[in-house]
Amino acid sequence: MSKSSEINIDYVANLARLALTAEEKSQFSQQLGDILHYIEKLNELDVTQVEPTAHAFPVCNVWRDDVAEPALPVEEALQNAPAQRDHMIAVPKVVE
Amino acid sequence: MLINFQFPILKQGTNRLAHRSRWPPCSLWLFDLLLPNIFPVSSELYFQTAAELGEMLATKKISAVELAQTIIERTKAIDGRVRAFNSFDESDALAQASASDARRAAGQARGPLDGIPVGLKDVISVAGQPLTASSKMLAQFVSPYDATVARKLREAGAVCWGRLNLDEFAMGSSTENSAFHVTSNPWDLARVPGGSSGGSAAAVAAGEAVVSLGSDTGGSIRQPAALCNLAGLKPTYGLVSRYGLIAFASSLDQIGPFGRTVEDVAITLGAIAGHDERDSTSFRTGIPDYRAELKKRRGPWKLGIPREYFGTGLDPEVGAAVQRAIDHYQKAGCAIKEVSLPHTEYGVAAYYIIATAEASSNLARYDGIRYGHRSKTATDILDLYFKSRAEGFGPEVKRRIILGTYVLSSGYYDAYYLRAQKVRTLIRQDFLKAYQEVDAILTPTSPTPAFRKGEKSADPLAMYLSDIYTITVNLAGLPGISIPCGFTGNGLPIGLQLIGQPYLEADLLAIARAYEQAHDWHTRHPKL
Structure with missing residues (x-):
């Protein structure tokens, strides 16, 4: 675990694709510092011999037969799209 | 249990058995029998x-x-x-x-x-x-x-x-x-x-x-x-x-x-x-x-009864009410046994790593493209992600996305996320042992x-x-x-x-x- 309870907020916000204001950066840095300091409590435990748990009960992939089934009509699937054209979602230009 | 007159429902007769044993006093039994006419049972x-x-x-x-x-x-x-x-x-x-x-x-x-x-x-x-x-x-x-x-x-x-x-x-x-x-x-x-x-x-x-x-x-x-x-x-x-x-x-x-x-x-x-x-x-x-x-x-x-749940931070009135419930079960014939869930104190720390990590991944889908808020001021596609998410999410959600992204990020995964998953194992084993x-x-x-x-x-x-x-x-x-x-x-x-x-x-x-x-x-x- 990290020595200090500091988050490089610019680096992490970039990974998370979140634009933060200067005020948010300073507030979150302080609050997350407190939380990380609290979380360091976990260092008290020796977990070298412990297996990790991702799910409380064993889960595995569940497959169904690869056959086409009825799905939402295009109009309904697109009803929440912020912008659309010709039954497709419209986005800002991606390639030059 | 004491009668507490600040609870108006006691006067409205929802629970007639409770009435009969507590209010009005025994001398008013006849009055009690008339209750349904005077106070309709659960009129609401x-x-x-x-x-x-x-x-x-x-x-x-x-x-x-x-x-x-x-x-x-x-x-x-x-x-x-x-x-x-x-x-x-x-x-x-x-x-x-x-x-x-x-x-x-x-x-x-x-x-x-x-x-x-x-x-x-x-x-x-x-x-x-x-x-x-x-x-x-x-x-x-x-x-x-x-x-x-x-x-x-x-x-x-x-x-x-x-x-x-x-x-x-x-x-x-x-x-x-x-x-x-x-x-x-x-x-x-x-x-x-x-x-x-x-x-x-x-x-x-x-x-x-x-x-x-x-x-x-x-x-x-x-x-x-x-x-x-x-x-x-x-x-x-x-x-x-x-x-x-x-x-x-x-x-x-x-x-x-x-x-x-x-x-x-x-x-x-x-x-x-x-x-x-x-x-x-x-x-x-x-x-x-x-x-x-x-x-x-x-x-x-x-x-x-896990002793770890009755320590500092527990409001005395809450603790007393829970103790009365324990006493009730005991009087009703249940065996009451003290158990230990020793990793309880690590629960909140492990939770806020695991839950925020999963949340940062789950909430990546809100990108302003397929559904949800889309920023109107974005200049290109990347800017669209950043601004749509900044405008659409409130402070607590942003805080948790940042924390979750951090604990999953390169160099910190083992120290935070993997360790929290191991502590999760210990917490689960505590319960299984108690059971x-x-x-x-x-x-x-x-x-x-x-x-x-x-x-x-x-x-x-x-x-x-x-x-x-x-x-x-x-x-x-x-x-x-x-x-x-x-x-x-x-x-x-x-x-x-x-x-x-x-x-x-x-x-x-x-x-x-x-x-x-x-x-x-x-x-x-x-x-x-």
Whole structure:
């Protein structure tokens, strides 16, 4: 675990694709510092011999037969799209 | 138990047995016999249980449309103050109720929930209705399909009623993180109803729904149930399908019911539980008739009391009420055994790594492209992601995305996320070990009664610690229920948590019901 309870907020916000204001950066840095300091409590435990748990009960992939089934009509699937054209979602230009 | 005259319901005679033994005194027995004429028993239809209303519907004392109208009128009259709802659709509810009456008239009623208005937390999809997660990100979203629980409620004949407020994306313990408005606790409007399913709890407590559904990732059903004098169940992970539930932390999330009584919770659970091929984590198990099982399972049970739950931070009035509940079970013949869950103190730390890591991944889908808020000022596609997310998410959601992204980021994964998953193993093993000796574990639900609005909103860590008794249950995947177990001196509800063994909800509900039947806390309603 990290020595200090500091988050490089610019680096992490970039990974998370979140634009933060200067005020948010300073507030979150302080609050997350407190939380990380609290979380360091976990260092008290020796977990070298412990297996990790991702799910409380064993889960595995569940497959169904690869056959086409009825799905939402295009109009309904697109009803929440912020912008659309010709039954497709419209986005800002991606390639030059 | 002392008579407390601040509870107006005692004068309204909902629980006549309680009256007979306590008030009025014995010399007024004759007066007592006349009570039904003077104080009509539970004249307020909106405070009746689903079991009682189901009986009234079955015997045609009321129609589903009359019941729906009563709930709609009650909601219109008081929700300006309670603010449990994000929205509701009056004509849709009346149409569903009318269909229920038609089924019944044709002799095709579908069971105990047919015609009963069920409120839904605004993270559960209901086709054609808004689905906001109390976030600006989804303020305009309309569900294209039903969640499996909504489909099952419809199949049971229930009336899907209203979109209930929550902490944005279910992240919080007070419903103050809603992007739209703060819900009030019906018992004291200056206080929070708990969260994140605060709207689901407040609506039932205030008589704006008969039962409701919430979701529980770290205590989000049990804690608001405790703060609002309701029964609230988080089922075993995998018992209820998550298809159509907006994901927060997928390995922890479960949908579950709120009701005035354990019986109402059992009825509702029976309608929504069961394997679903659309949720790969859904468990294949037989679903018993939970309501019928309540009467069959009578104990006595062995109950474990974890010493770690009764230390510093526990409000003395809450501790005393829980102790009285322990004494009650003992007098009723249950074996009470002290158990140890030694890793309890690490629960909140492990939870806030695992839950935020999963949330940062789940919430990556809100990118402004396919649905949800899209920034109008973005210059290119990358800018669109950054700005849409910045404008759409509120502060707590951003905080958790940042934390979750950080603990998963290169160089920190092993130190935080992997270590938290290992601690999760230890927490789960604590419970499994305890269950070698006891049938269920009994604890307080929340360390304090309902707190004041604003009291913890500037200190996220203090807010997180209010979930200390409920969080480990999600990490271990176990079922847990909160039921009313008393009131503080100033009239705030106190909750008792019972934690059961995986998929043994029928036993857990029976244990809870044994306490409920010997007490009348659940018959008291807030004065609004």
